[in-house]
Amino acid sequence: MSAHRDLRISGERLWHTLTETAQFGAIPGTARGMCRLTLAEADVAVRHWFIAACKALGMTIAIDQLGTIRARREGSDPALAPIGIGSxxxxxxxxxxxxxxxxxxxxxxxxxxxxxxxxxxxxxxEVIDWTNEEGARFAPAMVASGVFAGEFTLDYALAQKDRDGVTLAEALDHAGFAGPVEPGALPLAAHFELHIEQGPVLEAERLEIGVVEGVQGIRWYDVSVKGQTCHAGTTPMALRRDALHAAARLAIAVDAIGRSDPGQSLSTIGLFQAFPGSRNTAPGEVRMTVDLRHPEVAGLDRMEAALAAQIAALEGETGCTATLSPIWSSPPVRFDPNVIAAIAGATQRLGYTHRAMLSGAGHDSVYTARVAPTGMIFVPCENGISHNVAENITPDEATRGANVLLQAVLDYDASAG
Ligand SMILES: [Zn+2]
Incomplete structure (x- = not known):
């Protein structure tokens, strides 16, 4: 094991591979932009490239019914399930x-x-390419890892349609990636995922590695505020029930809820529409969305209670009524302590600056965490930007992340049974 600790990946080879495969889906006229929608031509091309590269290393390929590619390198103990390295x-x-x-x-x-x-x-x-993580062609996102973990059924996933009405099942058939393996049939001993942070924290703190301990919980709501539509010139202020005024008070309260637990709680109103939408009419209705995030269920419960209390108080304060409708929620995820320890230990040994953090975005690891010990490694990205053609990291950042991945997997392999 001590000899393993001197082992390092080749940063140059990794960067070359990243650059070489970027030809599949590169957006002309951009420096680094990519369009590689699930099972479209560029995705199929990189899948074939990936399979060939894995086979050249002596790996065997299994493809599941959702097209997820699992490339396997055998271990010495046939009784053990594979350690997955996936994204x-x-x-x-x-x-x-x-x-x-x-x-x-x-x-x-x-x-x-x-x-x-x-x-x-x-x-x-096993090196794993999970199908349709982004959700850009087929909703929902992370659909293949979701079926793997039992969040969605296979039939539900296969029936999802893209904008042109093509189902995921049809796209898989057309691309030749409708494999025979049932998604949940091959268990994992663990799942490690190296990913760019997609946020500004590591760069702002000048840190090299994020040891990701979990993913914050999310709750989505629709809020409707109702008052009375009235003439802007003839209705005295004292007699108004202006839904926009009431909704604005609520918006300030929502912001305060997000600031109530610094470093933990987040609140966002992403959509805010007044009706009927006329310059000389006080709005009778406002519809808005609320997005609450917190790493703990108790924190989400507190935030939700505070929001409900503000909504209940609105009528007495403004004469307008409001309703709160829950739309969707995703519970907080805590990654596995042993996987986190392997990642943190490897990071420290390699001498990289680091911090513990939570992921603000969804990843395949959110779902694998339900059925296998899971952890994630973050590396900084330029200005915290992703889902954008400007997304960028440096070769050194990629190298450090992959070295942590290598060392953490080897440590976990040696210690876990
Ligand atoms: Zn991603």
Missing amino acids: HLDTQPTGGRFDGILGVLAGLEVVRTLNEAGIVTRHPI
Whole structure:
């Protein structure tokens, strides 16, 4: 094991692979922009490239009924399930070349490094390309890892349609990626995912690695505020029930709810519409969305209660009534302590500056965490930008992330049974 600790990936080879495969879906006229929608031509091309690269390393390929590619390098103990290194090769329509892609290609680089060093792990290692993580062509996002973890049924996933009415089942057939393996049939001993942060925290704090301990919970609501539509010139202020005025008070209260637990709570009104929408009419109705986030269920409960109390108080304060309708929620995820410890230990040993953090975005690891010990490694990205053709990282950032991935997987392999 101590010899393993000196092992490093080849940053140059990893960067070359990232650059080479960016040809599949590169957006002309942009420096690094990518459009690689699930199972469209560029995604199919990179899938074939990936399979060939894995086969060249002696790996075997399993493709599940949702097209997820699991490339396997055997271990020494046939009784052990594989350690997965997974993320996604699809992108947003105007995305970058690192979101998801780094996690898969760094897995490939880990296997290349192990092959070169002649190291046989105890667990098999699988490098995984999860189908349709982005949700850009087929909603919902993270659909294949969701079926793997039992969040969605296979039939539900296969029936989802893109904008042209093509189902995921049809797209899989057409692309030749409707595999035989049932998504949940091949268990994982663990799942490691290296990903760009997609936010500004690591860069702002000048840190090299984020040890991701979980994913914050999300709750979505629709709010409707109702008052009375009235003439702007003839209705005295004292007699108005102006829905916009009431909604504005509520908006300020929502902001305060997001600031109530600094570093933990977040609140956003993303949509705010007044009706009927006329210059000389006080609005009779406002519809708005509220997005609440917190790493703890108790925190989400507190925020929701505060929001409900503000809504209940609105009538007495303004004469307008408001209703709160829950739309969707995603519970907080806590990653596995042993996987987190392997990632944190590897990061420290490698001497990289780091911090513990939570992910603000969804990832395949959110779902794998339900059925396998899971953890994530973040590397900074330029200005915190992703889902954008400007998305960028440096070769050194990619190298550090992949070295943490390699060392964490080796440590986990040695210690877990
Ligand atoms: Zn991603």
